[in-house]
Amino acid sequence: MEKEGEQLCEAARNGDIDKVKALIGSGADVSYFDSDGLTPLMHAAKLGHANLVKTLLEAGAPWNALSSSNLSAGDFAMDSGHQEVFEVLLNAGIQAELILGTIARAGNKNSNSNGDYLEDRVSFSEGKLVDSDSKAIMMAWEKPLMEAHAKAICSGGGHILNIGFGMGLVDTAIQQYSPVTHTILEAHPEVYERMLRTGWGEKNNVKIIFGRWQDNLSQLESYDGIFFDTYGEYYEDLREFHQHLPKLLKPGGIYSYFNGLCGGNAFFHVVYCHLVSLELENLGFSMQLIPLPVKNCLGEEVWEGVKHKYWQLDTYYLPVCQFLQDSE
Numbered sequence: 226m227e228k229e230g231e232q233l234c235e236a237a238r239n240g241d242i243d244k245v246k247a248l249i250g251s252g253a254d255v256s257y258f259d260s261d262g263l264t265p266l267m268h269a270a271k272l273g274h275a276n277l278v279k280t281l282l283e284a285g286a287p288w289n290a291l292s293s294s295n296l297s298a299g300d301f302a303m304d305s306g307h308q309e310v311f312e313v314l315l316n317a318g319i320q321a322e323l324i325l326g327t328i329a330r331a332g333n334k335n336s337n338s339n340g341d342y343l344e345d346r347v348s349f350s351e352g353k354l355v356d357s358d359s360k361a362i363m364m365a366w367e368k369p370l371m372e373a374h375a376k377a378i379c380s381g382g383g384h385i386l387n388i389g390f391g392m393g394l395v396d397t398a399i400q401q402y403s404p405v406t407h408t409i410l411e412a413h414p415e416v417y418e419r420m421l422r423t424g425w426g427e428k429n430n431v432k433i434i435f436g437r438w439q440d441n442l443s444q445l446e447s448y449d450g451i452f453f454d455t456y457g458e459y460y461e462d463l464r465e466f467h468q469h470l471p472k473l474l475k476p477g478g479i480y481s482y483f484n485g486l487c488g489g490n491a492f493f494h495v496v497y498c499h500l501v502s503l504e505l506e507n508l509g510f511s512m513q514l515i516p517l518p519v520k521n522c523l524g525e526e527v528w529e530g531v532k533h534k535y536w537q538l539d540t541y542y543l544p545v546c547q548f549l550q551d552s553e
């Protein structure tokens with residue numbers, strides 16, 4: 226098996242599609258990792274062999290396998306500038322995640338993703354808010370990003386909704402635009418208690434709703450700007466929130482969310498940016514991703530004492546979604 230695996234990797238490197246097909250036909254393992262920790266798909270992607278990439282994917286090669294340095298075939302294609310291979314892998318990733326998502330939703334109907342986190346202790350310190358496991362809930366390096374999100378959702382003034390207070394960075398920035406009303410939904414008891422202690426309950430235009438957004442939809446109205454940034458939730462929760470957006474956002478209103486999906490891998494992040502774009506466009510929103518460089522605000526010292534480095538990319542893509550439908 227090992228011998229065929231090595232031969233498959235070599236044939237993939239050489240772009241020898243006939244040899245690859247013959248080896249697959251005789252049972253070679255398409256998900257084999259060679260002694261460098263690379264799969265045949267990674268080799269083909271790295272060298273830009275688009276047809277070979279398609280053949281390997283059709284034979285069941287995993288699009289999302291990772292090398293020992295945490296790179297996928299798509300990362301290799303991106304890094305080497307092989308556009309056609311990149312697009313083939315991107316489509317494979319989107320298709321696979323759409324199918325897996327549908328299966329997961331069918332089996333997961335009544336689960337509550339962040340029940341444990343909401344019962345857990347959190348602690349605030351200089352520059353960060355962490356859970357009891359030292360995982361960062363929110364960090365000060367995100368301040369310029371939060372300011373950019375606030376600017377986007379407040380561009381039309383009016384009534385603003387923010388879901389997830391955290392360190393209050395985005396809410397502080399929203400206040401600079403003096404919205405008519407500023408509604409904040411926050412589910413964690415200690416975060417909520419700190420909001421009250423620091424005077425958020427006394428601001429004239431602020432309405433705080435304590436609880437999970439899922440349990441408080443009936444208290445919400447419709448808004449000119451909405452921002453969504455929760456913790457301990459997953460893509461599925463974001464997706465579920467998006468199903469409510471057509472009711473929550475006024476025509477012409479702006480919606481944005483913290484775009485941290487798969488922030489540890491550049492190619493997976495691109496796959497998820499596309500998935501969310503597709504889904505929002507299907508719901509009647511236009512979607513733009515504005516690139517913001519973040520490399521310079523992210524030195525190694527930023528992550529000291531934090532368990533999981535949730536962001537490792539040089540660019541942040543700020544989503545700006547506009548509701549295009551006319552009101553009837």
Ligand SMILES: C[S@@+](CC[C@H](N)C(=O)[O-])C[C@H]1O[C@@H](n2cnc3c(N)ncnc32)[C@H](O)[C@@H]1O
Nearest residue numbers: 389391392393394395412413437438454455456
């Ligand atoms: C990443 S922080 C938000 C950071 C915030 N954008 C800022 O600028 O500081 C996420 C917040 O969402 C809250 N949260 C988590 N799940 C929630 C839910 N289902 N409904 C409402 N708030 C939630 C968390 O308690 C936490 O305070």
